[in-house]
Amino acid sequence: MDFEPQVFGDYFLLERIGAGGMAEIFRARRFGAAGFERELALKRVLRRLTDDPKFLQMLTNEAKLTATLQHGNIVQVYDLGLVDGTYFITMEFVEGVSLKQLLRAMAKAGQRFSAVEAAYLAQQIAEGLDYAHRKTDPTGRPLGIVHCDVSPDNILLTRDGQVKIGDFGIARAAASFSNYKEGMVMGKLNYVSPEQARGAVPDRRADIFSTGILLYLLLAGRHPFGQRGSMETLVRIGRLKRGELVSPKAVDPTVPEDLARITMKALEPRPEDRYEYARVMAHELVAYLYPATPIEVQSMVEARIGDLLGEHLEARAKARAADAAVIRRLQRQQAEATPRARSLTQAAADERENAVQGDAASATAFAPGRGRRLFWG
Secondary structure: OOOOOEEEOOEEEEEEEEEOOOEEEEEEEEEOHHHOEEEEEEEEEOHHHOOOHHHHHHHHHHHHHHHOOOOOOEOOEEEEEEEOOEEEEEEEOOOEEEHHHHHHHHHHHOOOOOHHHHHHHHHHHHHHHHHHHHOEOOOOOEOOOEOOOOOHHHEEEEOOOOEEEOOOOOOEOOOOOOOOOOOOOOOOHHHOOHHHHOOOOOOHHHHHHHHHHHHHHHHHOOOOOOOOOOHHHHHHHHOOOOOOOOOHHHHOOOOOHHHHHHHHHHOOOOHHHOOOOHHHHHHHHHHHHOOOOHHHHHHHHHHHHHHHHHHHHHHHHHHHOOHHHHHHHHHHHHHHHHHHHHHHHHHHHHOOOOHHHHHHHHHHHHOOOOOEEEEEO
């Protein structure tokens, strides 16, 4: 379906960048006083779901949970709002690609990540997860956040090689705004931990297992349990026994021994045998990278993204060059519609006994570009 740029509350929706069964995601801009401007991503819930209280609760939970997380390796959520009966979440717009996109481009080009690139990516993911795992509420009470869906789809890479974890939509938390359904398998079937596969309650070590799967994939060039998210794969993960999994070094002898050890530690079947905390895994990966620093390896990832997906990113950048003209057109249309909206507002107000109250209520109902912010970070 073709998309036409449009005004949505205080936001200019300029490009549809994703769509699913529950929501559409747009690249958007918002303007403020003194020339303030912000580019962001806006997730707009489909109309048919606005009357579903369970879904709206999940949406609210996701916004409340993620808005508390402010870390360089996590996609930042800004606010949750309502415009003309439609709910939305705004979040940081990541100009780049997903790890899944990059892996596909590399496979097509016959490329593999170097060991240091793989270590860097896993280290950055572990840093972001550790921050989320240790997050507390304002009183210091641990929130007990577990992402539960660490996979290539949800790892975003900026053009300059920074790593960001996205989509905490099914995250589990000790707080009342957890979206994880106990006893159900949630997340990508081929990236869940053994305890998730068995329907047990996951803790932070489930995310460490998923990070181990990613590191294995980056090092060996293949998924340890098979790429297809099938029930067969899920059963295999759930029945995993210690010593059954083949080391990535056995798949590719060039994999450094230290990285193979870190990978297999993260992939221990029993949570108590894995790294206790994601930061411990991150520290070991940093030690492996030494004397290179994460920022140095980041430039290698940046070069790889530019080499394989540079044309794609440049095409998107050229499309964004038209934003200013599109916004001016939308602003003109909005200005032309305003007098009509104001006349309707006044007519409605005149029919009320209490003119002051009626005018205020009608202005909110009819004025274009107005929305209600339910929550903001």
